[in-house]
Amino acid sequence: MENKDVVIIGGGPAGLAAALELYKKGIHDIIILERENHLGGILRQCIHDGFGLSRFGKSLSGPEYAQAFIDEIEKNHIPYLTNATVLELTNDKQIYAMTREGLKLYQAKAVVLAMGCRERSRGALGIPGERPSGVFTAGTAQAYMNLYNRMPAKEVVILGSGDIGMIMARRLTLEGAHVQAVFEIMPHPSGLPRNIIQCLEDYDIPLYLSHTVTDIHGDSRLTGVTISQVDEHLKPIPGTEKEYTCDTLILSVGLIPDNLLSTDAGVTLDPHTKGAYVDEHFQTNIPGVFAAGNVLHVHDLVDFVSLEAEALADSAASYIRDGALPPCSLPIKTGNGVGHAIPQRISGTKDFKLSLRVRSHYRDCRILLRQNGEVIATKKMKKAIPAEMIQFTVKSEAIQEHGELEVSVE
Amino acid sequence: MSENIIKKTYTCIICPNGCDIEAEIKDGEILSITGHTCPKGEAYVHQELTAPTRTIATSVLVLGGELPLASVRLTNPIPKDKIFPAMEEIKKLTLTAPVKEGTVVLEKVCGLDSDVIVTKNVQVK
Numbered sequence: 001m002e003n004k005d006v007v008i009i010g011g012g013p014a015g016l017a018a019a020l021e022l023y024k025k026g027i028h029d030i031i032i033l034e035r036e037n038h039l040g041g042i043l044r045q046c047i048h049d050g051f052g053l054s055r056f057g058k059s060l061s062g063p064e065y066a067q068a069f070i071d072e073i074e075k076n077h078i079p080y081l082t083n084a085t086v087l088e089l090t091n092d093k094q095i096y097a098m099t100r101e102g103l104k105l106y107q108a109k110a111v112v113l114a115m116g117c118r119e120r121s122r123g124a125l126g127i128p129g130e131r132p133s134g135v136f137t138a139g140t141a142q143a144y145m146n147l148y149n150r151m152p153a154k155e156v157v158i159l160g161s162g163d164i165g166m167i168m169a170r171r172l173t174l175e176g177a178h179v180q181a182v183f184e185i186m187p188h189p190s191g192l193p194r195n196i197i198q199c200l201e202d203y204d205i206p207l208y209l210s211h212t213v214t215d216i217h218g219d220s221r222l223t224g225v226t227i228s229q230v231d232e233h234l235k236p237i238p239g240t241e242k243e244y245t246c247d248t249l250i251l252s253v254g255l256i257p258d259n260l261l262s263t264d265a266g267v268t269l270d271p272h273t274k275g276a277y278v279d280e281h282f283q284t285n286i287p288g289v290f291a292a293g294n295v296l297h298v299h300d301l302v303d304f305v306s307l308e309a310e311a312l313a314d315s316a317a318s319y320i321r322d323g324a325l326p327p328c329s330l331p332i333k334t335g336n337g338v339g340h341a342i343p344q345r346i347s348g349t350k351d352f353k354l355s356l357r358v359r360s361h362y363r364d365c366r367i368l369l370r371q372n373g374e375v376i377a378t379k380k381m382k383k384a385i386p387a388e389m390i391q392f393t394v395k396s397e398a399i400q401e402h403g404e405l406e407v408s409v410e
Numbered sequence: 411m412s413e414n415i416i417k418k419t420y421t422c423i424i425c426p427n428g429c430d431i432e433a434e435i436k437d438g439e440i441l442s443i444t445g446h447t448c449p450k451g452e453a454y455v456h457q458e459l460t461a462p463t464r465t466i467a468t469s470v471l472v473l474g475g476e477l478p479l480a481s482v483r484l485t486n487p488i489p490k491d492k493i494f495p496a497m498e499e500i501k502k503l504t505l506t507a508p509v510k511e512g513t514v515v516l517e518k519v520c521g522l523d524s525d526v527i528v529t530k531n532v533q534v535k
Contacts, residue, residue, distance in 0.1 A: 047529065060529075067511055174494075197421050
């Protein structure tokens with residue numbers, strides 16, 4: 001068994017940023033465990049640009065964004081293991097990992113959960129129909145094309161208007177496939193507005209809202225899908241069925257934080273984010289176990305993942321030095337119009353950054369944070385949409401010693 | 411209001427804010443513009459109105475590498491109607507490992523003011 005101050009599970013953007021920040025704070029007895037052959041996580045297959053605008057002030061591709069961090073990791077000789085799959089995390093912070101050198105066991109003082117997220121699949125949607133090949137999640141199609149040089153499609157239908165789905169609509173089109181349409185079950189797009197323009201409109205790919213796939217046809221390979229309109233309860237409307245001939249159905253229907261390891265260790269999850277309940281230190285219900293990035297809540301922008309992981313690392317460094325962190329006893333609840341909020345508990349003695357998503361589209365609205373019925377922080381928004389995470393800093397002076405907080409939109 | 415004034419809404423694609431920008435346009439000239447939160451938004455609407463440009467990202471084949479592909483991107487946006495001609499030019503490229511991020515693999519693609527650069531290191535297999 002090896003003892004470590006901090007074991008970081010996952011070498012994607014959250015894990016890399018956490019490792020570097022811990023190192024800067026003087027915590028050097030750390031290791032990153034990465035399941036894949038390379039560091040970088042999902043950024044390795046996100047070859048489009050648009051990353052790093054807020055962090056580096058320029059538009060980078062995913063691999064370049066990751067490499068900027070990896071270069072720093074290498075320069076500082078921060079230890080990492082690739083091809084290292086963590087099999088188990090225990091609630092006393094032991095980590096079992098399968099590596100090239102066999103099974104390894106670490107005892108950590110602190111653990112950083114940085115496993116990212118997974119895509120919702122066909123199984124999670126329960127689409128009826130046959131089970132042919134040719135149904136891929138957007139990320140799988142992206143890996144085929146951008147990592148393995150395999151072209152997975154010729155005639156394409158996309159279900160879900162998530163960002164990766166739209167980015168793959170453009171990618172497939174550039175490589176000669178024909179993308180017939182994107183269908184979204186919700187009455188509003190789930191991806192960023194800029195991607196609707198630069199990935200769909202630019203290539204004359206129509207986006208149909210309030211539509212979904214209601215049947216899948218094909219024997220060995222997909223031959224077509226049935227599309228139906230849905231009502232306000234998202235139920236297919238009989239008589240609106242339309243057949244589309246295609247060999248590929250791409251699913252871009254949401255991302256779910258990958259918390260299998262966390263739950264086995266006894267980490268409590270928030271049913272709204274599907275990530276851990278954390279306090280303002282990004283500490284879960286298990287002292288010394290921290291979570292940030294997409295394993296905590298799904299982000300739109302990697303720049304914010306890096307920032308969050310750095311904030312986590314600052315707290316984890318204090319935890320290593322002091323053996324504990326100040327208690328956080330004030331809960332934050334979600335009120336009208338708010339889907340989820342991070343953190344779910346605060347100390348009330350420190351400024352903190354509140355991250356949240358609204359449930360539907362709002363114009364000229366205000367995000368209100370109340371405590372004991374009194375408004376303690378406000379953010380005015382020209383528009384607030386579910387596709388965009390909202391963040392703002394709440395000052396500690398406004399927070400009272402007792403009483404739960406509630407964030408809502410009006 | 412004169413008849414040939416067109417009101418048009420643009421979604422700015424320069425950054426993830428995706429500002430909704432309202433522009434009043436007459437004979438291809440912008441009369442008024444509202445909704446942008448930075449100067450880049452105004453420049454974007456001008457560009458969209460006169461000659462819309464985009465960047466693209468794709469991959470090129472690598473021989474003898476640990477990966478079959480190296481990702482590439484353009485250093486500058488190019489006119490929208492040059493996207494597919496540029497893809498054709500980039501498709502003709504083959505690199506030999508090792509390949510280093512930042513290497514220019516094609517200068518002035520299609521004669522435009524934009525180079526193709528590698529965005530991923532690929533080591534020898």
